[in-house]
Amino acid sequence: SSMVFKRGSVGAKGPRAYPPHQLHHQMPVLLIQDKRRRGQLAALSIAAVVIIVGVPLWWRTTETYRAWLPVSQIKDLAKLQLHLSADVEVVFARGTVTPEQQKKVPLTQTQDEEHTVDGDLLMQFMILRYETKYRTATIMEEDALKKPTAADLSLHMLSESPCGSLVVYVIPESSSLLPEDVNVYIGQRRTALVRISAQMRVGKTLEQLLAQLEPQIKQVLQVMSFSHTDITVALSDRVRFRPGNKESIADSMRAFKSSPGYEITFSLLNPDPKSHQLHWDIEGAVQTYIQPLLTKLSPLANFSMDSQTLYYTMLGVTPRFDSSFEAYTLNADSLAHVINPVEARLGSNAASSNPVLNFLLYVPDIRHSPLYIHDHRKQEVPSNAFHSPRWGGIMVYNVNGFYGSETEFPVHVNINMAKVMGVFLAQLRLLLGVQSLSPPPGFLVAPCGSTGLADWELDRLMWSRSVENIATATTTITSLAQLLDQIGNIVINDNIAQQVSSAVTSLQLAMAELEVGNLGFALQYSKEAILASEKAFFDPSLLHLLYFPDDQKFAIYIPLFLPMCVPILLSMLKIVSEARQRRREKQAKKE
Amino acid sequence: IVVMLASPAVMLALLMLNILIIIHLLSVISQNSAGQFFSSGHTNNWAVLVCTSRFWFNYRHVANTLSVYRSVKRLGIPDSHIVLMLADDMACNHRNPKPATVFSHKNMELNVYGDDVEVDYRGYEVTVENFLRVLTGRLPPSTPRSKRLLSDDRSNILIYLTGHGGNGFLKFQDSEEISNVELADAFEQMWQKRRYNELLFIIDTCQGASMYERFYSPNIMALASSQVGEDSLSHQPDLAIGVHLMDRYTFYMLEFLEDIHPASKTNMNDLFKVCPKSQCVSTPGHRTDLFLRDPGSVLITDFFGSVRKVELTMDAINLTDPIKQMEEDPVNGEEQKEVYSYADQLPVSEIIHQKPKQKDWHPPDGFILGLWTLILLVFFKTYGIKHLKHIF
Numbered sequence: 001s002s003m004v005f006k007r008g009s010v011g012a013k014g015p016r017a018y019p020p021h022q023l024h025h026q027m028p029v030l031l032i033q034d035k036r037r038r039g040q041l042a043a044l045s046i047a048a049v050v051i052i053v054g055v056p057l058w059w060r061t062t063e064t065y066r067a068w069l070p071v072s073q074i075k076d077l078a079k080l081q082l083h084l085s086a087d088v089e090v091v092f093a094r095g096t097v098t099p100e101q102q103k104k105v106p107l108t109q110t111q112d113e114e115h116t117v118d119g120d121l122l123m124q125f126m127i128l129r130y131e132t133k134y135r136t137a138t139i140m141e142e143d144a145l146k147k148p149t150a151a152d153l154s155l156h157m158l159s160e161s162p163c164g165s166l167v168v169y170v171i172p173e174s175s176s177l178l179p180e181d182v183n184v185y186i187g188q189r190r191t192a193l194v195r196i197s198a199q200m201r202v203g204k205t206l207e208q209l210l211a212q213l214e215p216q217i218k219q220v221l222q223v224m225s226f227s228h229t230d231i232t233v234a235l236s237d238r239v240r241f242r243p244g245n246k247e248s249i250a251d252s253m254r255a256f257k258s259s260p261g262y263e264i265t266f267s268l269l270n271p272d273p274k275s276h277q278l279h280w281d282i283e284g285a286v287q288t289y290i291q292p293l294l295t296k297l298s299p300l301a302n303f304s305m306d307s308q309t310l311y312y313t314m315l316g317v318t319p320r321f322d323s324s325f326e327a328y329t330l331n332a333d334s335l336a337h338v339i340n341p342v343e344a345r346l347g348s349n350a351a352s353s354n355p356v357l358n359f360l361l362y363v364p365d366i367r368h369s370p371l372y373i374h375d376h377r378k379q380e381v382p383s384n385a386f387h388s389p390r391w392g393g394i395m396v397y398n399v400n401g402f403y404g405s406e407t408e409f410p411v412h413v414n415i416n417m418a419k420v421m422g423v424f425l426a427q428l429r430l431l432l433g434v435q436s437l438s439p440p441p442g443f444l445v446a447p448c449g450s451t452g453l454a455d456w457e458l459d460r461l462m463w464s465r466s467v468e469n470i471a472t473a474t475t476t477i478t479s480l481a482q483l484l485d486q487i488g489n490i491v492i493n494d495n496i497a498q499q500v501s502s503a504v505t506s507l508q509l510a511m512a513e514l515e516v517g518n519l520g521f522a523l524q525y526s527k528e529a530i531l532a533s534e535k536a537f538f539d540p541s542l543l544h545l546l547y548f549p550d551d552q553k554f555a556i557y558i559p560l561f562l563p564m565c566v567p568i569l570l571s572m573l574k575i576v577s578e579a580r581q582r583r584r585e586k587q588a589k590k591e
Numbered sequence: 592i593v594v595m596l597a598s599p600a601v602m603l604a605l606l607m608l609n610i611l612i613i614i615h616l617l618s619v620i621s622q623n624s625a626g627q628f629f630s631s632g633h634t635n636n637w638a639v640l641v642c643t644s645r646f647w648f649n650y651r652h653v654a655n656t657l658s659v660y661r662s663v664k665r666l667g668i669p670d671s672h673i674v675l676m677l678a679d680d681m682a683c684n685h686r687n688p689k690p691a692t693v694f695s696h697k698n699m700e701l702n703v704y705g706d707d708v709e710v711d712y713r714g715y716e717v718t719v720e721n722f723l724r725v726l727t728g729r730l731p732p733s734t735p736r737s738k739r740l741l742s743d744d745r746s747n748i749l750i751y752l753t754g755h756g757g758n759g760f761l762k763f764q765d766s767e768e769i770s771n772v773e774l775a776d777a778f779e780q781m782w783q784k785r786r787y788n789e790l791l792f793i794i795d796t797c798q799g800a801s802m803y804e805r806f807y808s809p810n811i812m813a814l815a816s817s818q819v820g821e822d823s824l825s826h827q828p829d830l831a832i833g834v835h836l837m838d839r840y841t842f843y844m845l846e847f848l849e850d851i852h853p854a855s856k857t858n859m860n861d862l863f864k865v866c867p868k869s870q871c872v873s874t875p876g877h878r879t880d881l882f883l884r885d886p887g888s889v890l891i892t893d894f895f896g897s898v899r900k901v902e903l904t905m906d907a908i909n910l911t912d913p914i915k916q917m918e919e920d921p922v923n924g925e926e927q928k929e930v931y932s933y934a935d936q937l938p939v940s941e942i943i944h945q946k947p948k949q950k951d952w953h954p955p956d957g958f959i960l961g962l963w964t965l966i967l968l969v970f971f972k973t974y975g976i977k978h979l980k981h982i983f
Contacts, residue, residue, distance in 0.1 A: 253632070253634060253745060253900075254902070257743055257744070281914055284914040284915060284916065285914055287914075287915055288912055288913075288914045288915045289910055289912075332901070332903060335901040336898050336899050336900070336901045337667075337853055337854070337898070339899045339901075340667035340668075340669065340853075340897055340899070341667075343669045343671075344669045344670065348671065348736065349736075351735075351736075352736075353736060353739060353741055355741075355743075373903065375903055381903050381904070381905070382905075382907070383904045383905070383906070383907045385903075385904040385907075386901050386902060386903050386904055387901070387902055387904055388634075388899045388900060388901050388902070389634045389745075389900050389902070390634045390635065390743075390745065391634070391635070391899065393904060395904075417914060418910045418911070418912075418913075418914075419907075419910075421910055422907045422908045422909060422910045423904060423907045423908075425907075425908045425910070426904060426906045426907050426908050427904055429908075430904075436906065447908075447909070448908070450910065450911075450912055452908055475783075475785075476784065479780075479783035479784065482783075483780065483783070487776070537784065538727075538728050538729050538730075539729065540724070540729045540730065540731050542729060543720065543723060543724060543727070543729050549770075549772075
């Protein structure tokens, strides 16, 4: 601002030239001090505003919004101590226990097995509990046991065991239900029949009898319910690869991972429509043969099915003619190259991200008919089909029997859907994780019914799926918490915090239900936990694009704050140095 | 002869030979069944191929990516398992004298564009954000299947990046960059969620080795076309098209891959030897310390091809029920189907009559603030502070 000059001080002659020190004495001393004080006050107040108002304001406006996450609960869950519990009922039929032994029955025993699983992060503990109730058979059960066939089903009619539990009937040696060399029969439902041998029951107390029976019952439990190896396989994500159990690892590689839904596609491949006019009643076949299995599996996942027919699609491998069999053959080594050229032609439902199971029915063209698949030992494979882990299955259906040498082409062929679906159903079982165990010697396993799945097989699937879901959801939540902790710049919205909290709650509930033995509820909670944890982990807003190296942070802030801070700092320094000088002067004056 | 046969030494020798043959056969057979599974541990293959540069003079980067795409498709990976990201369209560029083609060899020997290219991310969709979203899986729910990387814990993934890069970064679209730390973090997130079994990372840019320096997740093998401080050079220009067609490293890698077929047993050590300094001028580098298996036992087709594991189906279920006939409803003559109609795509009436949304109040923008400050300064300069009290 312009100084106001007194009139007369600036004339035509110019201002009078006062020497500086005289000018200095002209101004009153108070004014100088006043001015200095005002300057000091101004500098101090600016500094105060910057520190008290500015810094907190900048901090709040540049911090990222992070909703609260239950980190301590997540840490507790990460330890993953599984308690699995199954209810077993052992029923003694007449003739298996003596009257003295019978007095002590009914009896309940609990067996706990503790296992440690060597995991990635820490040793995980697993407690497997079998609650065994012993009792004698009721009259209706005795009647059912006397029936020579279908004792299994009539026993099942009497009392439906809840999922996850088992009933073992101990029958006397004289019973004619089981053939000679078979000691144990495992039924389609949740029942098993164990034949007691004569020397077991004579002159022994109940405890000794139970101790004798125990190994057999344990074997039954290993087959029909969960076992230590099954649970380890279900935890295969967290378990270090052990070269010892190759078969179980192969099983885990073959089956699809747990997913909320699956898509099943049936395709009919007709490379030669000029010769063969194929007709398959896929809708009816799916309704009759496949749908019952999928309905039974509905607690595990949703299934959607579709079908298609592809024309002029060849296999990628040329089959060779084998004169000893008078047919074309595909050997096992070349099968690996069959799938890829075909897969390019198969479509899939673009709307869902669910895993797809493809089942292909290939009818060979007339020039390569009949076509058989041979294994490594050059033997024909009876089903004429093969499957690929985590992909699906292919079956070759030969139609050369439908025509002779003088038939008119194209030949109309009705495909035998029962045979085809039998093979596809077997492949579907394997791909969904129903393990085909070879039972121990002396065991007879009933063939699975028309649904394609025995009840105890379903139970096993549910156990391993629950454990797998719980393990996966726990890993997801733990790694999400770790990730959000490590990267301080990610925004955590309220919906993500809510998903995480609901996942944690569902996990805790699932583990509690497993401990009690409610398999159905445990599976349901584990599914909810997985859905919530996946939704939280894969939320699009969690993308970390805010990586700033430290030198870039300095480069951004310095041009903004340095011009402002330098005058303040300098004036502070000036105040301090003036105060010090005055103190020195005062000290000098005193002395 | 009879005497010879009866001689015990000869008999013993023959017996030993027989035993050896039998043991060898047995080991081969058992190896076949379990060996298939455990040589690699993967059941499916994916490929993410990214070209990050735009503009006509970066033709070679698109040709690089397309030649890797072509090799990968030829060796068996289907389009549904390939995510191809091309930042610019060279085939239909108006400066292309041969439209609908992208050549990799001069004199137009090899057209890598072909008839069935399926580009998933094109043009401006190729951004750092979309690339990281594809890798980590954090895509919006409306993304179609073809734009997603739906890998699981048994997938082997090949990731190929090409473009212009520097020490620790890779340039996308001439406007943004991805740093090696971000890439390493993305791979770690993939590992946490078990989205891969093994990962092969190939990068063909200047100073490409800096991009894999920061990886810390297990099971990653990385190859780069040049070391830090070196430039990756382009191979040969075509005088008719007017630009360089390929980069050297990818050119020699393509030649190497043309010799591979789906059943070949070439391993990774051969891939490391591709393009020595005499041909490439830069020194290609690789990193295998994070990889669990020995590179000599890793087949090229484990990553570039898609050799499926196969098992023979030994059992079949005996189904005896006849097929249920689908019941028609004879009672209901009329069709009881639901009538479907399209949802209104553009509800114009709603938009016109909509009230303006309540936006959150934001403090005034920098420009407005600056403008007001200027006005106030000019005002005070002209009129002086003394007059303030008259105004306010």
